Amino acid sequence: MLKIFFKKKLSKKGFIGPIGDDLPSLIPIVVSLLLFFTIFAITLNSYSSKNSEIAKQTVMISASREMKGDSIILSYEQFKDRCDRLKLKYYPYNFMMAVYPTGGINSSEELQYVLTNFTKMSFDQEGKLTLSGYDYVDNIVGGDGEKYVCGYKKKQGSNFSGKTKSYYLRYYPIAVQIDQDILGKKYVVILPAVMAVIVWE
């Protein structure tokens, strides 16, 4: 009888229930699980955002290849045709591209305004870049109504603005054949230009 009492007394010491008794060991387990799931969520988030960034860049490379062809654009019709056949419009990204002249040692620094110009461009209801949006962006290659610009925006997508956080901007050198006014006369010439491409979500 004394033996039983002694045993019971010992096992009851510090016993605060089946979970309470394991409380010290539960704390590291809970901390571990919290740590694991937090890091797992961060990893998953970072993985998908980096994947999306890589996809954006890859899409931009393939789109710019389609647009610039062999680094020469011979006419506005050719540029427009390439723009219409561009596969980039089927991808889940918004994009715009514009061709800027770069010739002349003393030419003005038009390229400083590339981003500002992109913020001024607008889209129609079908998501295609409209003429009205860039009429006043006059430093882009091309005459009235035939500016060398191309772009598509997803219906749910937001316009590119100064507040757009994640975007990719790349420049590609190209040669453009255009009618150029030289000292009052029109000449068909091939001039150096740069195609600015921007992709955003």
Added chain:
Amino acid sequence: MGIKSLKSPNFLKTTKINSKGQAALMDSLFFLVIVSAVCTTLFFFTVNYGKQLDSQINSFYSTDFAADTIKVVSYINVLRTGMSVYDADGLVELDYLLAMMKEDYGNKKEFSCKTKKAIASTFNSVLKPFSDSLDYAFYFVNKSEDRFLFLMMAIHECSDDDPEACVCYDNFNDPACKNYVSGGNNPPKISLTHYYCTPNNIRILDQLVFPYVGKVDKATSKFDFLDSSGRSVVFDAELAMWVTKDVPVLRDLKENKDFNCVPINFEEPCP
């Protein structure tokens, strides 16, 4: 508690029951250690994921840019005076830059002053998006004949009239440079200067420049020239670009006898 009671089976059983808590604690601590290791691995994976691919894409873009530049140079129209179409003054006589190069080689086996100017002006235009931060070398080389047909180097340099401004551009923290700000490039002080160079050694860039300027992006293309006897000579046209870096060997190319360079002056008319 006497020795007797310690030896009793009941006491041993009780001790075993009490050790269970400690074992569980140790187990959970081991679990924490394992989870920490897994989390560390995941963290490093997150930090490094995509870095290599990103650098590969950037490298691909730079090489593609250089290759496109060479293509554009071969398509472009320029004025026969060597000036860009935008800077026409007087007689407008247009030609392909490539045709001018081939004509010069056919006549004299070297490029004329007008062609050199046209090449420099075209590169200046094509590389304008990165003109603030990019130095480059463009050259036609015949490796079998061991000679350059043409070597142009474009280097960001300090203007001679105010060297202090350039020193302060690099050391804006110096008390003597209190009027200068970090990274504020002042175009009149630091500008891109084009040089036409005639070194004796075709490996001079590989030996004295490329190892010291950091990552160099290169594109190569083959150009076929005909000499006055109608013999075809193939030259490698190479464009090497790097981010502007202050390298001793490039500091004063005019004085460097290994390179034997002459600045290309766009304002000065060709004879």
